[in-house]
Amino acid sequence: MNNIILASVRQPGEDTVSDLHIVDGVVSRISAGGRIPGDARVVSLDGRYVIPGLxxxxxxMTQWALHSNRPDLSAAASAQEAAAAVGLHVHDADLSVTTVGVGFRDALWPDVPTLEMLDAATGNQPTALISHDLHCVWLNSAASRRYGVGVDAGGLLREEPAFALTRELGTLPDxxxxxxxxxxxxxxxxxxxxxxxxxxxxxxxxxxxxxxxxxxxxxxxxxxxxxxxxxxxxxxxxxxxxxxxxxxxxxxxxxxxxxxxxxxxxxxxxxxxxxxxxxxxxxxxxxxxxxxxxxxxxxxxxxxxxxxxxxxxxxxxxxxxxxxxxxxxxxxxxxxxxxxxxxxxxxxxxxxxxxxxxxxxxxxxxxxxxxxxxxxxxxxxxxxxxxxxxxxxxxxxxxxxxxxxxxxxxxxxxxxxxxxxxxxxxxxxxxxxxxxxxxxxRIGVGDRADLVVLDADPLASPDAEFAAMPVAATLLAGRFTHDGGLA
Missing domain, CATH: 3.20.20.140 (Metal-dependent hydrolases)
Structure with a gap:
């Protein structure tokens, strides 16, 4: 039996502390303290706040993981700037591997993407840039040839053709x-x-x-x-x-x-x-x-x-x-x-x-x-x-x-x-x-113990602290999936 007690915790908006008893992944008891079962593992949280898991x-998810490992173009303020930014990544690139940039936002750019512009920045290196909303891909000529995708003078694919190519660009070893x-x-x-x-x-x-x-x-x-x-x-x-x-x-x-x-x-x-x-x-x-x-x-x-x-x-x-x-x-x-x-x-x-x-x-x-x-x-x-x-x-x-x-x-x-x-x-x-x-x-008895431990009260924190809320720990069915040193 998995038996854990989160000792000395508060729920948002409360001053009083309690102990959360978790048995086999479920909140079995919320008490004001006192008797600790002999087989329980006790984690003292020193008055921190606990909320339901988010x-x-x-x-x-796969696109998010790929995005986190690709050149980020979200700061580009123009098509020319985005092309120049990705151009910095292609000088020593392997021609057998497509360069993929992500996150560009062209809705308010003062210029428009063109095939010629991206070709000038990237040359023969196959290059594909995926927009921040995933509904558009900007290709150079080398990528167009590699994937057998026809593009016009803008070099853009939108909607389903963009989705299809995005899936193909994500075909990496499992x-x-x-x-x-x-x-x-x-x-x-x-x-x-x-x-x-x-x-x-x-x-x-x-x-x-x-x-x-x-x-x-x-x-x-x-x-x-x-x-x-x-x-x-x-x-x-x-x-x-x-x-x-x-x-x-x-x-x-x-x-x-x-x-x-x-x-x-x-x-x-x-x-x-x-x-x-x-x-x-x-x-x-x-x-x-x-x-x-x-x-x-x-x-x-x-x-x-x-x-x-x-x-x-x-x-x-x-x-x-x-x-x-x-x-x-x-x-x-x-x-x-x-x-x-x-x-x-x-x-x-x-x-x-x-x-x-x-x-x-x-x-x-x-x-x-x-x-x-x-x-x-x-x-x-x-x-x-x-x-x-x-x-x-x-x-x-x-x-x-x-x-x-x-x-x-x-x-x-x-x-x-x-x-x-x-x-x-x-x-x-x-x-x-x-x-x-x-x-x-709120957290109640009988709830699945998917929980988040916070260093501050989310209902009372200043706006800036709330936006960057310090998370001390996260539990999934009473098991720590993130432990900021508490356990």
Missing amino acids: WDEHVH SVVDSWVRDAARAAAARGIVGIVDFEMTWNRDVWQRRIAGGFNALRVDAGVYPEDLERAHHDGMRTGMELDGGLGRLRAGPLKVLIDGSLNTRTAFCVDPYPDGGHGLLTVSFDDLVSLLRRAHEYGFVPAVHAIGDGANQMALDAFEHTGIGGRIEHAQFVRTEDLARFGPLGVTASVQPVHALDDRDAAESNWGGRTRRAFPLRSLLDAGATLALGSDAPVAPLDPWAAMSAASTRSRQDGRGPWHPQECISRGQALAASARGRR
Whole structure:
């Protein structure tokens, strides 16, 4: 029997200390101290604060691990600057290995990417640059030839062609990628993460089963499924919530992910009103096809998770949920018509949102959704209308750090002196914590001992401290996955 006591802890907002007794991965008792069972391991926490374990509800885990080991172009302020930056990495590069840069943001660049520009910077070294939102890849001629992908004078691939090439660029030896994923998971655990919903764009079950068989144990993983694999998943008897790791409790089948529009950065998010260039974005699934997918997902036992960024896409997704009478999730919900906000709750649709995007995309939103951004990233409005929020990062689009997400949700600003963006859409710290812990607000007897130990009270800390919250330890079913020297 695994018997551990976290001695002298407080829950947020409390002054009194208690002892948390954990038996076989479950909180069995919360006491004011006193008798210690003889077989118990005692870890004294000296009055630190304990909260429920945190989840990131939207991650592309392999892409995040790859991103962490590739040249970062997020600081490039122009296409020319991005090309020059990656050019520094190719001088001594191996021509047999493609140079892959990540994180560029072209929505507000004063110039436009061109094939000629990237060729001039990189020469014969095959080079591919993946945008921060994963919806665009900028290739040079050598990479275009290597992968047999035709590009125009801009050298850009968008949406599905970009996704397909991104998957191919991630084809590295399993041992390399799995090692990077373990490192990324340990870093996530050090920020209080106990679980992720992984929407990697591939057949993900076998990948995670291999990793867990190889010793991966830092996080719980809900592995998403995409429509092209739905029949395969159904044939294998999978359904959302089903354990896939032989009872270890670390891998479950996640939702069915359906993309119906693009992104703001590429101006492909589908919107009711036109962009400055006159376009409305892109719908990648028709209403009838979406309805069919929702029904099939429901029949097979999968919770549908619909990617919708533009207000037109969110309207269509909600219409489809209402038409079928099926609940689920909308991933992103970045731009929502006022009349649609109150539909989420009654329809049983969770808004799976990424608050850091509001800070990253505020200038692009003002440029492309000018005069309408009061309803961009409408977290407070969604909550007030009865919606359930689930917070995440969309890593690598934003860092896999729940405190950055919760800080963005509760302040609508960075700790850089720039004022908050539409502060009326801030939510409280308590609401942000609950939306990051699958609704758990406090630790109670009978709870699974997925816990985070903090050096400060998250409800009372200054904003800057909250955004960079010091995490002393993280536990998964009573086992330390991050130990800052306490155990």
